Amino acid sequence: MSYKLQVGEMKADYLSDKDIWGHFNYIFSSKSKNSTTYKFVLVKSLLENLYNVDAKLELSYASLFNSFSKIYWNLVIHHNLNQINMTGKKAEVQKILLDIQANYQIPQTLVFDKLSHEVQIEVITKVKRKCKINVMGALYGDTGCTMYDFDNAKEMIRFNPAFYSFMQRFQRVLNYLTNYQLALFLEKFNEQGDTTNLLVKVENVSKRASLDQFYSLLASLYNGQCFYCGKSIKKKESAHVDHFIPWSFVQADQIWNLVIACKACNLSKNDKLATDLYLSSLIDRNEELMLETDFVQRSDMKVYSERKLTDLYKYSMDNGFTDFWTPKKVSL
Numbered sequence: 001m002s003y004k005l006q007v008g009e010m011k012a013d014y015l016s017d018k019d020i021w022g023h024f025n026y027i028f029s030s031k032s033k034n035s036t037t038y039k040f041v042l043v044k045s046l047l048e049n050l051y052n053v054d055a056k057l058e059l060s061y062a063s064l065f066n067s068f069s070k071i072y073w074n075l076v077i078h079h080n081l082n083q084i085n086m087t088g089k090k091a092e093v094q095k096i097l098l099d100i101q102a103n104y105q106i107p108q109t110l111v112f113d114k115l116s117h118e119v120q121i122e123v124i125t126k127v128k129r130k131c132k133i134n135v136m137g138a139l140y141g142d143t144g145c146t147m148y149d150f151d152n153a154k155e156m157i158r159f160n161p162a163f164y165s166f167m168q169r170f171q172r173v174l175n176y177l178t179n180y181q182l183a184l185f186l187e188k189f190n191e192q193g194d195t196t197n198l199l200v201k202v203e204n205v206s207k208r209a210s211l212d213q214f215y216s217l218l219a220s221l222y223n224g225q226c227f228y229c230g231k232s233i234k235k236k237e238s239a240h241v242d243h244f245i246p247w248s249f250v251q252a253d254q255i256w257n258l259v260i261a262c263k264a265c266n267l268s269k270n271d272k273l274a275t276d277l278y279l280s281s282l283i284d285r286n287e288e289l290m291l292e293t294d295f296v297q298r299s300d301m302k303v304y305s306e307r308k309l310t311d312l313y314k315y316s317m318d319n320g321f322t323d324f325w326t327p328k329k330v331s332l
Contacts, residue, residue: 005137006152011145015162023143024174028181032142036091037083038135039142040182041071047175048206048251050167051312054303057164061155063299065128067206067252073112073123074205077101080108081190081198096126113208128155168311172249172319179203206251211241214258217294221285227259228269228278229327240266244274244282249316254300256286256309265327272325279313 026032027039045067052063075081076097083091100123132152140150149158167174183198224233233239242261243250248271250257283306289295
């Protein structure tokens with residue numbers, strides 16, 4: 001009955017990689033009760049928020065359920081996919097989202113980040129309230145009460161350090177496994193789409209439709225120049241907001257990992273890591289951000305540290321991002 005718990009405490013300090021693989025194998029196996037997609041989406045949300053934890057490895061429900069709600073909205077509303085294994089039934093979170101869509105007459109074409117701020121807050125608040133009842137305890141129970149502490153009243157989880165390190169080192173594989181298992185579940189209980197088709201949707205369900213809001217925040221720091229090559233960017237249309245460490249790895253939009261690049265550099269860099277010369281430049285840039293009131297109060301900057309960025313860079317290499325990139329031409 002762990003899914004009914006409102007507070008959970010970790011029951012193991014040390015776990016080997018073999019132990020943790022065993023827990024994830026259980027989550028993805030038929031032994032784990034998965035009547036809905038909740039657990040898969042929660043694991044996906046935890047992976048997206050690995051770098052939103054504080055120094056104590058604590059993660060707020062605000063960050064966690066922002067991701068959870070975004071994924072669910074895009075699956076349920078945008079892609080019209082059923083989330084439960086019973087014909088004619090709907091998962092509780094599914095009902096919440098469909099009610100909100102109907103109340104505000106929101107078209108199916110609207111992805112989560114295109115909703116008004118007020119509607120986003122309403123979605124997150126209602127989804128979080130419902131998921132407190134059984135989702136946090138269910139995953140906690142599936143891992144033998146070892147993955148995290150959680151407290152629904154304080155709206156906080158705290159990762160087991162062994163799990164946290166494991167999830168960083170194997171983040172890419174875990175993302176693939178979670179996305180695949182989610183797509184397999186959706187294929188069984190939805191008429192439209194095969195696993196391959198659904199996997200494409202699942203892999204991109206968290207991707208932001210536009211990064212324009214970040215451009216307006218970052219533009220003043222660059223004096224109209226590309227972060228990488230130094231080329232002058234004269235038109236806004238030629239300026240691209242780039243994830244310094246590729247989005248395909250972090251799958252999150254933290255401002256400390258975003259830079260403004262010219263079109264040529266952004267397209268050339270694509271899914272590669274920039275050399276560590278640019279890592280040093282980004283660390284210096286972020287130090288400047290920490291001096292600005294408008295930035296230091298942001299939730300993503302509150303959990304930023306130089307160590308976190310350098311760890312992310314290292315773990316991206318551990319996860320297979322080993323094609324290093326430098327711009328073809330650098331302006332002096």
